[in-house]
Amino acid sequence: MLRTTTCGALTIANLGESVILCGWVQKSRDLGGMTFIDIRDRYGITQLVFNMDDNKELCESARSLGREFVIKASGLVVERSNKNLKMPTGEVEIKITALEILNAAKLPPFLIDDETDGGDDLRMKYRYLDLRRNPIRNNMILRHRMAQSVRRYLDGLDFIEVETPVLIKSTPEGARDFVVPSRMNAGEFYALPQSPQTFKQLLMVSGFDRYFQIVKCFRDEDLRADRQPEFTQIDCEMSFIEQEDILNTFEGLIRLLFKDLKGIDLPEVPRMQYADAMRLYGSDKPDTRFDMAFVDLTNLVKGHQFPVFEQAELVIGINAKGSAHYTRKQIDELTEFIKRPQIGATGLIYYRHNEDGTIKSSVDKFYDETQLKVWAELMQSEPGDLVLIMAGGTDKVRKQLSELRLEMGTRLGLRDKNKFSALWVLDFPLLEWDEESERYHAMHHPFTSPKPEDIALLDTNPGDVRANAYDMVVNGTEIGGGSIRIHDRTLQALMFKHLGFSAEEAQKQFGFLMDAFEFGAPPHGGIAFGFDRLCSIFAGLDSIRDVIAFPKNNSGRDVMIDSPSTIDEKQLKELQIKTDLR
């Protein structure tokens, strides 16, 4: 045995024991004739002590150790005179009688410490050193615990984890597939799954009743946003259920995770219609840690010759409580914010509800104070509040004001990372119009069931058809979504038709699923959670990168192993493909 215990285990209860520890040199200091070394492993840090008077050779060899050397140290557990009660092992130290260097270490290119001096590129190149740092390693432990909790919960509810294939078939719907040339079937390709969607539905047709999988999925997209080409989902499906069953089951999962991982009793998750979310927050994933809901002023403000409002389809405002003190400069900043190309607004209207009860607006030329008082009534503004108003086309202005609302939430400290607010958003539209391809796309995916009462609208007003689809949102981030699926061949064929598939194309791409529906498919539905995203929320991180052990950068590269890379001509020959660089 190389060691008898770990560097996190010894306490005052072990006094007098002979122990052997293995680990990394965290730091070392000489104090007169003594040398103290902190030895670190995954479990903690223990102080080793060497004394020149006791054993000169041993103490000198301890003084020769560099940071991150791997050592094996044997000795006796003794009480520390200078106790560190902040550490579990802080009351003891090990009086060392034998020391062995298991491996030397070059000086790391950055500090292995909670706060490091390493930049992103360096950290990624030496990710194996970055992973030594507590914050990063703790993320991985959190991720592990999360996976165990998910499995325990779902296993307890009779869900079966089934592995679905990674080498599947490329389909034209959705994002871009990664493909894998087949050597045995030259000229043909597998695709890596964007999700196990069709397979989990087939498992329902097979009568598996309750399926889940924590599973890697793949999307070949440009990685501007916080995305990774490979990501992990908690993928679930249930048979003989209604939407209510799914919402209850998975609300239970999320509440368990909050309890297990954060010690938080998440209250019952409120539900909101998609249409209301868009109307009140301009977003299908509103951050409900704070309210600041939109108020519709359109009817109120029309007819006063103010061109911006006269031409607008929608005029909406938010009440930034207690912000009447905002200076002209601060309001200019907000205006700049919404004028940024990503948001693209043209201007901001506002009024200050002053502490003295007077109201001062940026459109005083068009509206007198009596009129503004009516606005204030509708806006429920009080002395001290600042109301921000935007106008324009409905979809556009909602999106823009949504951004401004989030910005104000941040400025007002209403978006605390340690506060959590979850929300179900329900009844998403089934289809959304795509300007570029000039056809409807499935908002969720082509297997989502329309609401039965809306099916008749498919032919006349496809954009108005609501789906049995739902998202869970935490702190303004979509952490999961799903739907009740179509389980009837005719309806599925109709859906493909509305998505612009010919009958032949639909059969070629998804015939196996539609055929399966003819052999007794049960009503079913499911949900998938973004495991990385959920983990990043629990870890209090904005990015998913540091909850992934070996992430890729924005160009899809793993800079540590230097991948992707060129491959041998021989490999290309065997696959019967050629590169064709332009």
Next chain:
Amino acid sequence: MLRTTTCGALTIANLGESVILCGWVQKSRDLGGMTFIDIRDRYGITQLVFNMDDNKELCESARSLGREFVIKASGLVVERSNKNLKMPTGEVEIKITALEILNAAKLPPFLIDDETDGGDDLRMKYRYLDLRRNPIRNNMILRHRMAQSVRRYLDGLDFIEVETPVLIKSTPEGARDFVVPSRMNAGEFYALPQSPQTFKQLLMVSGFDRYFQIVKCFRDEDLRADRQPEFTQIDCEMSFIEQEDILNTFEGLIRLLFKDLKGIDLPEVPRMQYADAMRLYGSDKPDTRFDMAFVDLTNLVKGHQFPVFEQAELVIGINAKGSAHYTRKQIDELTEFIKRPQIGATGLIYYRHNEDGTIKSSVDKFYDETQLKVWAELMQSEPGDLVLIMAGGTDKVRKQLSELRLEMGTRLGLRDKNKFSALWVLDFPLLEWDEESERYHAMHHPFTSPKPEDIALLDTNPGDVRANAYDMVVNGTEIGGGSIRIHDRTLQALMFKHLGFSAEEAQKQFGFLMDAFEFGAPPHGGIAFGFDRLCSIFAGLDSIRDVIAFPKNNSGRDVMIDSPSTIDEKQLKELQIKTDLR
């Protein structure tokens, strides 16, 4: 709620309850004015009863149901007059008051029954129907339970499950990689991992101490044997350990799985040197459900002018206890068996130890009975035994006799699927000579540590160097293997040199790992189990195919979804590759 309970839940305790069940029509029969329908779901089967006299319309609609129709049935739990005590639900039936067809079903192309009339091709094309059959679905449930047990055990021992990347880098060692063209880095390719080997070693360098993962791996090999292009491993690694720690930890895992999944208390797993396994059983994965060990007769039989023995490097025999009654015809069958091209032997020598104590051999021309009695002593044969002897070059004859030993084991009923015998095989050779490439290959992989006492042999007798490598074998099948790894840059570089890598190649391919070793790598080692194989053993199957939900056929095709397939010209353009069919 669509249903109030499942089809496996109702017993005599539920008499008088109003229930709603959903499921598939398993079978239906009419008896006078009554109709009985067995409704099936994952949890069981329940009998529904309809009575013409009570409700003619309902009963007639029940009579219209076909096999595999999906129905929802409401009714009252009543006691059965004709009880079936073999079924958990067999004491009750449901007197139906309302019936709804949730989905009709075409007649399935094969029987959904434990024994089916469907051939392999049909079963694979309609795998979603095949998965409805109990034996297949039970395999998947077994697999699920196995995964949960593995995780519970390893989590309990502080192992952390870490997801390693699927899109990695192609390396020339080992089997053929599947590759994935990169769009963002055109002309370059990712590879799918054959195992997370280097990543788990990096996690040890990171101080993760104990890692595991149940993980998909990929190998682009011709699939003659019972192999799948994608397969699953239980992948594990530990730091600051010696071989003994690994053997103990994972023997514990295997014993737990036997207990959890089969209710079997597996005894302590015996250990055998690789050299002994080869000498005694001609195999590095001997089936130890029976002994029938090889006996070396070489010295004994030489010098009697029998050319086959005179020219042989090795003469070995096995004692087929109680088989002296084998007829000439049966012995001819054995001779045919070993002459098959896969085995390639030229002939079989044997003697019968008759019940009357006489010994009759196929080489009586060269050996008299006195001499044969000495053979018998060495072979420990007794009246009633048949001894089978082969001769030739050492490696070849061992392999051939190993096949014959297994064949005799099967014939003698010594290879019962319900009996289990596990074995550790230790101290594998580090390198094996490859005739084709005229160089040594790593027997395990290039990261395996040689035994310290054998390192000196690397330059003089590379083939004699033993590795700190071990396999676990159950019933003659290798279920897992691993090794203590190299954790020193110099030794790793030496190893690559012996494998024919130039220093530049080694740095290009594995520089990240060798660099990592310079920053304080701990001593470490690990093991990986074939999850599919282990599952097939527990399920009593010869093939891994039916423990995989959606397997591929021998040409790497998924015939259900028809994959691989051609992809759009647009996709190829974006990836900047071309097919180049010959």
